[in-house]
Amino acid sequence: MKGLKKQRRIQILVLAAVAMAASFAAFYYAAPDALQYFRSPSEVAEKAPAPNETFRIGGLVEEGSLVRGQGAAITFNVTDGGAVIPVRYEGVLPDLFGEGEGVVATGKLVDGTFEATEILAKHDETYMPKEVIDALKDQGMYVEPDAEPATN
Incomplete structure (x- = not known):
């Protein structure tokens, strides 16, 4: 009797592990783009990702780098103070997107240029994604926003 109970427990454990x-x-095969990794420009410059890897890059839009091309094509640079990565995007930018502002872009690195399929900008003046803050802090570029707005 004891041997039968032990055998049944082992079968249940094996079945649970297989399930x-x-x-x-x-999950992994149904949603491969759901598992996207965040990288800072310094991490991308140090070790380039695989050619077909979709990932997110984040940092600040470099001052003076925003160029609007034909139609909806836009190019700009993303920096974290340690490295600069050129970004190309075709589409409508978020309203709060601008130079010197935080940005997170989703896409692939193609011949040294990040080809973005989605651009996310901060949704108010004080918010910035945790990953972007951490990357900027690592490079010494992050400035803590004022706790209280300045009064005139």
Whole structure:
């Protein structure tokens, strides 16, 4: 009797492990773009990602680098103070997008230029994604926003 109970427990554990592995594999193959990694410009410059890897890059839009091309084409540079990565985007930019502002872009690195498919800008004057703040702090470029607005 004891041997039968032990065998049944082992079967249940093996079945649970197989079910967990199958569910993870199904998630991974069904949504490969859901697992996107964030990189700072310094990390991209140090070690370029794989050619077909979709990832997010974040930092500040470099002053004087924003160029509007034909139609909806836009180019600009993203920097964290340690490195500068050129970005190309075709589409409508968020309202709060601008030079010197924080930005997170999703896309792929193609021949040294980040080809963005999505641009995210901060949604108010004080918000910046945690990953961007951490990358800017690592480079000594982050300035803490004032706790209270200045009065005239």
